[in-house]
Structures are given as C-alpha cells and as structure tokens.
Amino acid sequence: MTSRVFLALVAGASILSGASTSADAQTAGENTRAVPAAGTSNVPNVPEPVTAPTDSARSYDARALRFESSLGNVRIIRGADGQLVGTGGWFRDTELEKLVATSPNALAQARLYEKNNFRGSLVGTVGAVTSVVGLVLTTNSSNSAASPALIIGGVGAVVWGVQHVNMSYSALSRALWWYNRDLPR
Amino acid sequence: MSRLLLALCVGAHLTLGGPAVLTAQDGNYDENALRLEGHNGDVRIVRGAQGTVLARISGFRTTDVAKLVAPSEQAMAEARIFSHDYIPGSWIAGLGIATLGAAIGASRIDDINRAIPAGLTISAAALLIYGGGRLQNAYNALARSIWWYNRDLTK
Numbered sequence: 001m002t003s004r005v006f007l008a009l010v011a012g013a014s015i016l017s018g019a020s021t022s023a024d025a026q027t028a029g030e031n032t033r034a035v036p037a038a039g040t041s042n043v044p045n046v047p048e049p050v051t052a053p054t055d056s057a058r059s060y061d062a063r064a065l066r067f068e069s070s071l072g073n074v075r076i077i078r079g080a081d082g083q084l085v086g087t088g089g090w091f092r093d094t095e096l097e098k099l100v101a102t103s104p105n106a107l108a109q110a111r112l113y114e115k116n117n118f119r120g121s122l123v124g125t126v127g128a129v130t131s132v133v134g135l136v137l138t139t140n141s142s143n144s145a146a147s148p149a150l151i152i153g154g155v156g157a158v159v160w161g162v163q164h165v166n167m168s169y170s171a172l173s174r175a176l177w178w179y180n181r182d183l184p185r
Numbered sequence: 186m187s188r189l190l191l192a193l194c195v196g197a198h199l200t201l202g203g204p205a206v207l208t209a210q211d212g213n214y215d216e217n218a219l220r221l222e223g224h225n226g227d228v229r230i231v232r233g234a235q236g237t238v239l240a241r242i243s244g245f246r247t248t249d250v251a252k253l254v255a256p257s258e259q260a261m262a263e264a265r266i267f268s269h270d271y272i273p274g275s276w277i278a279g280l281g282i283a284t285l286g287a288a289i290g291a292s293r294i295d296d297i298n299r300a301i302p303a304g305l306t307i308s309a310a311a312l313l314i315y316g317g318g319r320l321q322n323a324y325n326a327l328a329r330s331i332w333w334y335n336r337d338l339t340k
Contacts, residue, residue, distance in 0.1 A: 033219075041266060060335075064332065066332040068328055069321060104266075157250075167223070169223050170223050177218060180218070181215065181218065
C-alpha cells in the first residue's frame, strides 16, 4: 500500500512537472543550457535537471531600455547587446513615446520628459544668448543699464533651463524604469 | 483509493509551488529596482516605485555604488568604472573651471604677457574637456550598473 502511495505521489509530480517543462520549452528558445544541480549528480538513473534563464531575465536581456549621454545628446539603448534605438538632445525628439507606448506609466513620464526637455532647451539657449550679449555690451564699456539686466536675466534663464533639462532626465529615467518594469514576464 | 487521491493532490501541490515565484519577481522589481534621478544639481540613486533615496552623488562626493549593487557581478564591474572615473573627473573639471576663472582674470590685466591668458584658456578648455569626458564615462557606467542590477533582480 505504501509503495502505491509513493507511486501515486511520483506520478502526480511527474505529470505536473512534465506540463511545466513543456511550458518552459515554448519560451526557452535556444539559450537553454544544462547545469548539473548540486546534490543530484550522485543519484543514479536520475536525469540531470535542466535549468534555464527565466523568461523574465531573457525578456529583460533582449528588451529592457536604458539611456546614456554623450555631449548633451541622449542615446536610448536596448538590451544587453546595447542596440541603439533612439537619440535625442537639444531640440531633438527621441520618439520616446513610441518606444515606451506599451506601458501607461512610462508613457506619462515620457511626455513629461519631452515637455521639460523642450522647455529647458529653449529657455536655456535664450538665456545663454542673452548673457553673452550682456557680457559683450559690458566688455565694450557700455554704460547702458541694460547690460547687467541682460546678464542677470540670462543667467536666471540658463539656471531655469538647466533645472528643467535636469527634471526631464529624471522623467526619462522613470519612463525607462516603468517600461522595464512592465516588460512581459 | 482516497489515499491515492490524497497522494496525487500532495504531489501536484508540491510541484505547483513554482508559479508563486513570478509574483515574487514582480514585487521584487517594484520594491527593489533602482533608477537615477536628478535633483537640484545632484544625482540620486532611488529604489522602487516609492522612490526611496539610497544615495546622493554631487560635486566631489560620491557613494560606494558597488556596495549598493553588490549581488550582481556585472553591475559591480560597472560600478567600479563609475568610482574610477567620477572623483578624478570632478577634480579635473573643477580645476578646469578654476583655470578658466584665472584666464578671465589674467586677460583683464593690461600689462600682462598675452601668452599667459591664452595659455590658461587653452589649459582650461583641455581640463574641462578631459574632466567632462571622465564624468560622462562615469555616469554612463552608473546607468549600465543600475541596468544590470535591475536585470538580475528579475531572475
């Protein structure tokens, strides 16, 4: 009787583990690799269990996004291989909304990124030009009261612009975080 | 017969422990995944959907990022690149700004050799470019480090 119970236990387990293995095989692809598990290698007639990277890790490896910057430009990179999927920067759209469209939270942050990046770029550039004009007027010994006002106003605009560009990068970081979070697992 | 049924159920229950892991992974990412956020000139390493601030990086101060991302080997390797480049990059860029200030000051002195402000300006530009490049490398390595850390959370 005990052996029957044991047999039934094994049968139940093997049927279900068989089902779960075939489900894994649907998604495992060619990366499946056999790894001898500790504690089972000395057991005779027991097939070595096949362990594979989980679906979530595979999906993340292939599809998760990150960003890197280079001379004020943003590069959006996909996956462990580092595939470049978008570039952006001053007044240039990264098309981030399209990239992260599958995740509602990421999409909201992407809109925030694009809004703040455009405003910051615009006001920062206007501020920098205004400051330079003010400096040139001051250097030419102009006694106009406008020169200090231009410099102060310009610096203020640059600070505002940089702050907004900074905020846009935070929104970009959150957008990619949410996108990666919502990758199918 | 009922014993057989019970044993089948126990076998099934033991084997079906797996799907609970997926839920744990979701929670794991929501609670533990890192990202970078900028705030008033500093960069913060933030954890989870709640946005708990774990570390601040600004000026000449940084944190041991390798310790934060410790379970992941590749994340730690990138964190070491960050640590290697960030502090030297900050100092060199800071020196470049100071040299630029000296160049502007020197250029306003009437009877100074013109080669001095020119030399200072060129040095400042070189220091700023080199220091800026090191800082950029550092931040990109930090971004990769966090990517790898989050990737290994999903395993």
